Amino acid sequence: MTRPSRLILVTGTGTEVGKTWVTAALSRRLRAFGIEVAARKPAQSFTPGDTATDAAVLGEATDTPADTVCPPHRWYPVPLAPPMAADTLQLAPILLDDLVAELDWPSDVAIGFVEGAGGLCSPIAHDGDTLSLAQRVRPDLVLLVTEPVLGVVSQVRLAARALTGHEVLVVLNRYDPSDEVHRRSRDWLTAIDALAVLTNHDLADTVDSDAAWRAISGEPPSARNP
Numbered sequence: 711m712t713r714p715s716r717l718i719l720v721t722g723t724g725t726e727v728g729k730t731w732v733t734a735a736l737s738r739r740l741r742a743f744g745i746e747v748a749a750r751k752p753a754q755s756f757t758p759g760d761t762a763t764d765a766a767v768l769g770e771a772t773d774t775p776a777d778t779v780c781p782p783h784r785w786y787p788v789p790l791a792p793p794m795a796a797d798t799l800q801l802a803p804i805l806l807d808d809l810v811a812e813l814d815w816p817s818d819v820a821i822g823f824v825e826g827a828g829g830l831c832s833p834i835a836h837d838g839d840t841l842s843l844a845q846r847v848r849p850d851l852v853l854l855v856t857e858p859v860l861g862v863v864s865q866v867r868l869a870a871r872a873l874t875g876h877e878v879l880v881v882l883n884r885y886d887p888s889d890e891v892h893r894r895s896r897d898w899l900t901a902i903d904a905l906a907v908l909t910n911h912d913l914a915d916t917v918d919s920d921a922a923w924r925a926i927s928g929e930p931p932s933a934r935n936p
Contacts, residue, residue, distance in 0.1 A: 712813075712814060712815045712817070713815065713822075714748065714815050714819040714820060714821060714822030715819070715820045715821070715928075716820065716821045716822070716850045716851070716927065716928045717822050717824065717847060717848075717849045717850050717851075718821060718822065718823050718824070718849055718850065718851045718852070718853060718926070719823075719824050719825075719826065719840070719843070719844050719847065719849035719851070719852045719853070720732065720733050720823055720824065720825040720826065720852075720853045720855065721825075721826045721829070721830045721840045721841075721844070721852060721853070721854060721855070721869075722826075722828070722829050722830070722854065722855040722856060723829055723830070723854065723855075723856040723857075723862070723865040723866060723869055724828065724829040724832075724856075724865070725828040725829060725832065727829075727855050727856050727857050727883055728855055728857070728883035728884065728910070729764075729825055729826070729853075729855045730764045730767050730768060730825060731767075731883065731910075732853065732855050732881050732883060732910070732913065733749055733768060733771070733823045733825050733853075734749075734767050734768055734770070734771035735771075735910075735913045736823070736853075736913065736926065737749055737768070737771040737772050737823065738771050739913065740821060740926070740927070741771075741772070741773075745820050745821060745927065746816075746818050746819050746820045746821070747772055747819065747820070747821050747822075747823070748772055748774060748815055748816060748819045748821075748822050748823070749768040749769075749771065749772050749774070749779055749822070749823040749824075749825065750779060750780070750813055750814075750815075750822065750823070750824050750825070751764050751765050751768060751779050751780040751784075751824075751825050752780070752784065752809040752810075752812065752813065752824065752826075752827075752834060752843070753780065753784040753786065753792040753804060753809060753827060753834055753835070754780050754784065754785055754786065754792070754827070755786040755787070755788055755789060755790055755791065755792050755794075755795040755827070756785075756786075756787060756789065757787070757789045758787040758788075759787075760787075763776065763780075763785070764779075764780070764825065765777070765779040765780035765785070768823075768825065781812055784804075784809075784812070786799060786801070787799075791827060791828055791832050791833045791834070792804055792827050792833070792834055792835070793833045793834070793835055793836045794833070796836075803835075803836040803837075804834070804835040804836050805835055805836065805837055806834075806835040806837050806838035806842055806843065806846065808835075809834065809835055809843070810843070810846050810847060813847070820927075821926070821927065824843070824847060824849070826839075826840030826843060827840065828840075829869075830854070830869045830872060830873070831872070841872055841873070844873065844876060849876065850877065850928060851876075851877050851878075851879060851925060851926065851928075852873055852876045852877065852878045852879070853879050853881055854866065854869055854870065854873070854878055854879070854880045854881065855881045855883055856869075856880065856881070856882060856883065857882070857883055857884050858882045858884070858885050858886075858889075858891065858892040858895045858896060858909075859891065860891055862882075862895050862899075863895055863898050863899060863903070866880055866899055866903070866905065867903065870903070870905060877925075878905065878906070879906045879907075879908065879925050879926070880899060880905050880906065880907045880908070881907075881908050881909070881910070881913075882895070882896055882907060882908070882909045882910070883909075883910045884910060885909035885910055885911060887911070896909065906925060
């Protein structure tokens with residue numbers, strides 16, 4: 711596997727928490743600063759007839775064909791975890807070694823996003839999940855996307871413990887600053903659990919924030935193009 715200058719793995723505490731939206735938003739923002747960005751989805755499953763697949767959304771955000779983001783033979787038009795979808799379609803088993811080997815990057819990419827499937831421990835292959843993928847690709851940063859609903863503190867803690875040894879940045883998607891549960895959950899994760907946390911409201915200005923810029927890009931703020 712070739713490797714970007716900085717590799718970021720995107721996962722979540724569950725499915726439909728907004729991983730693809732977050733990855734696309736960050737990709738567009740970073741590209742606006744002149745940074746070469748690419749995104750990869752090792753395998754994707756989706757509802758038949760859905761044209762706005764994860765690969766299509768990520769491809770639009772990075773100006774890349776969807777079949778480059780995710781190889782066409784890893785498209786599974788069944789709304790189940792990829793290995794379950796492959797079984798339903800009576801296709802060959804998905805092996806983690808193959809997914810890792812198929813990750814390919816342009817030589818000039820500064821930041822590469824790899825988006826998993828579902829939650830951190832959701833199966834992405836018959837022999838592995840996104841946590842297994844993280845252990846194989848050794849990302850420089852893991853973005854853990856979640857929603858700030860009741861119970862999110864437990865969900866984030868469990869995922870963060872599983873990711874011990876990795877740098878983790880939590881993204882609270884669909885955050886409502888007027889919602890007390892949302893506010894208190896964010897405050898607890900930052901003050902008590904000492905986790906780095908952004909919300910979807912921060913994403914538009916993420917690379918304008920010195921701390922967020924360092925976490926995502928790995929570069930000092932002075933490296934930003936105006």
